[in-house]
Amino acid sequence: MKLSIPGMGFIILVLIYLFAALFFAWGLAEPEQDRIWTIAQKMRAGDLSGISPEDLSLFQKKIRHDAPLASWLLGGRAWGLVSPNSLGWIDNDRVVLARTNQLPKNCSLNLRLLGPQGSFPVEITVKGLTWQKHELFKTSGQYLLDIPAIENQAEIIFIQQASPQSASVNFYTGIVCSSSAQRPGQ
Amino acid sequence: MKAPRRLLRISISSALVFSAPIIVLSAWCAWTAYANLDAYRRIASPQRDLSIDDFHIAFHDMLSTWSNRFFGSNSIAPSHLPRFRIHLKNPQLHELMTPQPGKGKYVDGVLTRGGKNISIRLRQRGHRHWHRLGTQKSLKVRFGKDGGDRGLKAVALVNEPTPFMITNALIAQIAGDQGLLNPEPDFVRVWINGADMGVYRRQIMADEALLRRSNRYPCSLYSGDMDTEVPAETLWMTPGSWKKSAWCSGEKKSNDELASLLRHISSDSFQDFSDFAHNELDLKKFATLDALEILFSIDQRDWRQGHKLVHDLGSGKWEPIAWSLRGFDPSPVFKPSNHPLGIRLEMVPGYLTLRNRILHRLLLGPARPSRLRTKGLRWFKKVLPELMTDAHWDAYELAPGDDSFLYKMLRPMDVKKLSLVFESLMALYATRCAYLLSELENPTISATPEKSTDPTSWPFEITLGSRVGISVDSIRLQFADKQQHPWLLKVAGSLKRAPDEHGVLLLAEPMKLLPSVELVKNPSAHEKYNPLVTRPAPVSYKMEVRSDYEPVKADIWGKNLATSSKIVLHVDFTARKSGSDTRHYKPIGADVVPSMLAGQSSAHPWSYRKSSPPEEVILGPGDIHMEKSMFFSSSQKVKVQAGTRFLMGKGASLIFLGPVNIEGNPRQPVVVEADGDAIFGGIVIHGFNTAGSRIQYLHLKGGSAPVLFGEKQRGTFSINETRNILLENCAFENNHNGVDMLHVSNTADLKLHQVSVKKSSQDAVDLEFSKASMDGISISGSADEAIDLMGAKVRIHNSVLYMSGGSLISAGERSTVTIEDSILSRAKIGLLVKHDSWAVLYSDLLHECQTGVKVKAASRYYPKGSRLDAQETAIIGCGNGIVGAERNSPKRSAKIDLSNIFYSTCDRPFMMHLLRDILGIQRWSELHDSLKNLAKRGVHP
Structure with a gap:
């Protein structure tokens, strides 16, 4: 049997149906705005396990040049905890915090850890857009963690804590722009 | 084998013909999505240049909606939502569904509910895009004379645009539990001409029906909403900026009370406004609404809009209606909005404390996060089965808020988005509660x-x-x-x-x-x-x-x-x-x-002027000429000694805002009468500071309507907003000007013992929303009712009511009255029971009335019908015995329970007891004369 070479008409037919399929597939695909919205709702609800690393990365890239998005997320403030909290005290192991370039340059992350000695050391990982910090805390106390100045309009900071008995550790976080508490290692 | 080869060899023109359906379908889909997007843009943001991302969202939404319709579940789980099945003729339907500028014209239709057809008129409602743009348009429905649910004149059917669509209902529920009037939002499923229009939020209009449903007498209700074209303070300077949507009979056009309120707000000193607020504003209700607005971050009530105020007739006080309860805004501000009345209230000493206390109680009680979550889930359990099959379920705020165009665009909703929003809002609410608690618990x-x-x-x-x-x-x-x-x-x-x-x-x-x-x-x-x-x-x-x-x-x-x-x-x-x-x-x-x-x-x-310990004021004995009214403040404790006689000039009244003891005795009663021919006002006991007042051996002759705070009272002797009041051995007679003799409103624990009322120019005794016991009452010759009850709980015994222009006892507006050992004689109706009221007769005599007892059936505002329990009762010489009991009466919906009812005289023990012990006679033949003498004397034997 000889294979026939498809004619121009067939190619046009296939291309048209292919474009149509791609058009409808594009239409059915979730718009980027919807992904951003879903991620924001999950962050606010404290459901970080439901967000993939790709989604987090997408959100981080979107917010760095989108001051209105940060303003919506933070209710107009210069910084704030996006995750559920009680005046800065967190119940989960993972926390999302957002900051904007309205803050002064020399700000630090304020951490407070309270718990029995058996829950220490507590490992804290702090991750921004292009930087990451990893610290080990051996006792209860208030600590200031230097963080790089923000380069863009806004940034999401992810904080994760791990401890032998994380349920026993009370964890507070926030941003301060003047320092009086000790720094890790002091 | 030939077919595939022919396909491979298809000509260009044939290929185009075969591609035509998909091209047409794609073009049509794209055009429909673009047209929807453009229609929204023309209303929301005409200047916006649409981008490919905007189009992607619109196209995506359209395809999602279609795929849900085709592949989603069509079966409806059992639901408790009421149904609105509306039928319109085609021209009316077309007119209703066509977008119209302004308010839109009413069209006639028919609503089918419970197998009954009710004529209605309906129109489009609301000017925002979510009310007008889609298939599911917000509507206002006016009912005909048949009435809607429990006498509603009109309802709003709102296409609820918020993702957390139960916000209004949830907050209104809490507001109602706290005693605030509110529009009682609920959800209904609407069909128009058999087409499913989906789930709507049903809301009562702010009119007389809202007041009646809350057992309030129809009184003045004002709405304050202004557009942004005029200065914000205009609403607070001119009463004409407000709309009056309910009023007392005959007072539709008058807005004097509103003008007075606005004057107090704009012109009073701190002291004067504080006095006004304590006397004429229901501070607790204002503080409660304030607390709810702080709690849920509601900013709908501001300098221009969202105000609904009621001037309650009974208490004489202003109170707010909890309206426009859209909240859960994640604002970090303590109080998101304010207005001149709110600002003045915050400056009244004690108001902030009252509000903060209520706020704290809400935070730890019915509005704490866990309770709110439970309430929210309960609402969703009710509404969700219907929402899941609602093809028109949509909402705004389903895109990030950085772009207001997309943020406010209506987009399809589903359960997954709803649960995301619910969890997110609950978390935000918990955070806000923690912040508010911290503000209250850590004062600086x-x-x-x-x-x-x-x-x-x-x-x-x-x-x-x-x-x-x-x-x-x-x-x-x-x-x-x-x-x-x-x-x-x-x-x-x-x-x-x-x-x-x-x-x-x-x-x-x-x-x-x-x-x-x-x-x-x-x-x-x-x-x-x-x-x-x-x-x-x-x-x-x-x-x-x-x-x-x-x-x-x-x-x-x-x-x-x-x-x-x-x-x-x-x-x-x-x-x-x-x-x-x-x-x-x-x-x-x-x-x-x-x-x-x-x-x-x-x-x-x-x-501020300090409230000092009550000053003791002693009046009498002897004659006291009063050319003008005597006003005793809440810090004055007044004692009127036996033998005091007040000779009252024209319009003069005795006004007591603090405790008063009138200590007459049988030989030296306290008398209040006109000085010469003057028509004086009367006596007023007003406010909670009067609790415990005792009025003994008072004779009040004449009088009309006293004036308090610029308002005519409705009784020559008026008792308002208090508790624990005793009237004993008192006589009232011959007042003027069509005013009730004794008018009591919003008073608990009132005791009338051996009180007589003779020839009142309107009702002899009128009780509104009060609780009282009456023993040994004698009433004769009243122009209207002898005893008129509205929303009252009363026990009457050992009493004689004789000759009145209206009914001897009228129990209405969900009153409860027990009448024992009493005689009711000579009137059109002995006992009238109406408006979902309940009367109990025991050991009574109804004598020579045209109708002994009339029990009314359901009415527009009171659909349940009234109830009568009668036992050991004589109905003698009456044209009709008990009306409302006819078995074949088409209007029968009253519940009537009778036992041992007698229609002729005999020597039953209860009848002899009435003659002997109540009237002091031995034989039936003496009854007429005894009652006539009683009417002359005005007192019990």
């Missing part, structure tokens, strides 16, 4: 000493810097030599007694230190709606220790006025400095009239 207070040149004077001041006030209960001093020494505390010019042997000064009455506010310009973008907002202002309370010995420290114990938790302050006298920091503290007197400008702060709470 400082206690600092001051220097003094007097070696025996040790002044200090307590400064409050937040929203919360404190009370000071006790103070202890520590001296340098560590010994106990005598000392005194001087506060606002008065000395407090010396401390006990332990050196602790216990204050007999806690000293309240109240917070203060100041006006600032609104820093946010919504200046048009909220030009000024309030924030806490520092307020200092100066005190002084007087002692010959040097104190080093003072410990002050007290309570947080919002949370009742203990507070301890310390004053370190070793750190005294000269003068206090007066940068912020500029005390303002209460006689100042505040301006609505940034920088204005509250008057110092200690500059």
Whole structure:
């Protein structure tokens, strides 16, 4: 049997149906705005396990040049905890915090850890857009963690804590722009 | 084999023909999505240039909606939502569904409910895009004479646009539980001409029906909503800017009371407005609505809009309706919006404390996050089965808020998005609750000493810097030599007694230190709606220790006025400095009239006139000529001695706002009568400070309608808004001008014992929303009802009611009345039971009435019908016995339970008891004369 070479008409037919399929597939695909919205709702609800690393990365890239998005997320403030909290005290192991370039340059992350000695050391990982910090805390106390100045309009900071008995550790976080508490290692 | 080869060899023109369907379908889909997007753009943001991302969202939404319709579940789980099946003729349907400018015209239709057809008129409602743009349009439905549910004249069917669509219903439910009038939002499923229009939020209109459903007498209801084209303060300067949507009979056009309210807001001094607020505003309800708006971050009630005020006839007070309850805005601000009335209220001493206490109670009680979550889930359980099959279920705020065009665009909703929104809002709400609790539980207070040149004077001041006030209960001093020494505390010019042997000064009455506010310009973008907002202002309370010995420290114990938790302050006298920091503290007197400008702060709470211990006022004995009214404030305790006679001039009245004891006796009653031919006002006992008043052997002859706070009272003797009042051995007769003789409203625990009323020009005794017991009452010759009850709970026994122009007893508006051992004689109707009321007759005689008892069936506003239980009762000489009991009556919906009813005289023990013990006669033949004599005498034998 000889294979026939498809004619121009067939190619046009296939291309048209292919474009149509791609058009409808594009239409059915979730718009980027919807992904951003879903991620924001999950962050606010404290459901970080439901967000993939790709989604987090997408959100981080979107917010760095989108001051209105940060303003919506933070209710107009210069910084704030996006995750559920009680005046800065967190119940989960993972926390999302957002900051904007309205803050002064020399700000630090304020951490407070309270718990029995058996829950220490507590490992804290702090991750921004292009930087990451990893610290080990051996006792209860208030600590200031230097963080790089923000380069863009806004940034999401992810904080994760791990401890032998994380349920026993009370964890507070926030941003301060003047320092009086000790720094890790002091 | 040929076919595939032919396909491979298809010509270009044939390929185009075969591609035509998919091309047409794609083009049509794209065009439909674009047209929808463009229609929204023309309403929401005509200047916007649409982008490919915008189109992607619109296209995606359209495809999602279609795929849900085709592949989603069509079966409806059992639902409890009411159904609105509306039928319209095609031209009316077309007119209804066509977008119209302005309000839209009404079209006629028919609503089918419960197998009945009700004629209705409906039109489009709302001017925002979510009300008008899609298939599911918001509607206003007016019912015909058949009435809607429980007498509603009209309802709004709203296409609810919020993702968390139960917000309004959830908050309204809490508001209703707290005693606030509210539109009772609920959800219904609507069909129009058999087409499913989906789930709507049904809302009662702010009109008479809303008042009646809440067992209120129809009274003035005003709505304040203004557009942004006129200055914000216009609403608060001109009563004409408000719309009156309910009124008392004959008062439709008058808005004098609103004009008076607006005048008080704009022109009163701090002191005058405080007095007005305590007398004429229901402060608790205003504070409750305020607290709810703070709790749920509701900003709908501002300088221009969202106001619904009711001037309640019974209490004579203004109260708000909880309206426009769209909340859960994640604002970090304590109070998102304000308005001139709210600002003036915040400046009334004690109001902030009342509001904060209510807010604290809500935070820890019915509105705490876990309870709210449970309430929310309960609502969803009710609504979700219908929403899941609602093809028109949509919402805005389903895109990030950085782009307001997309943020406000209506997009398809589903359960997954709903659960995301629910969890997110619950988390935000919990965070807000933590913030609010922190604001209430951690007041900013400082206690600092001051220097003094007097070696025996040790002044200090307590400064409050937040929203919360404190009370000071006790103070202890520590001296340098560590010994106990005598000392005194001087506060606002008065000395407090010396401390006990332990050196602790216990204050007999806690000293309240109240917070203060100041006006600032609104820093946010919504200046048009909220030009000024309030924030806490520092307020200092100066005190002084007087002692010959040097104190080093003072410990002050007290309570947080919002949370009742203990507070301890310390004053370190070793750190005294000269003068206090007066940068912020500029005390303002209460006689100042505040301006609505940034920088204005509250008057110092200690500059208000103090409420002193009740001043004892003794009147009489002897004649007292009254050319004008005598007004006794709530701080005056009045005693009227036996033998006092008030000779009243034209329009003169006796007004009591504090406790009053009228102590007449059988030989020397207290008499109130006209001076010559003058028609005087009457007597008013008003307000909770009058509780416990005793009126004994009072004879009131004549009178008309006394005036209180510029308002004519509805009874010559009026009792309002109080409790525990006794009238004993009193006689009232011959009043004028078509006014009730004794009118009681919103009063609990009223006792009438041996009271007679003769020839009243309207009702003899009128009770509204009150609880009373009446024993030995004698009423004759009243022009209208002898006893008229509205929303009252009353027990009547050993009484005689004789001859009235209306019914002898009329029980209406869900009243409950028990009548025992009483005689009702000679009237059109002996006992009238209507409007879902309940009457019990036991051992009574109804004599020579045209109708003995009439029990009315269901009516427009009272669909349940009334109830009568009658036992051992004689109905003698009446044209009709008991009406409403006919078995075949088409209107029968009253419940009537009869036992031992007698229609002729006999010697049953209860009948002989009535003759012998109530009237003092032995035989039936003496009945006529006995009643006539009673009418002449006006008192019981």
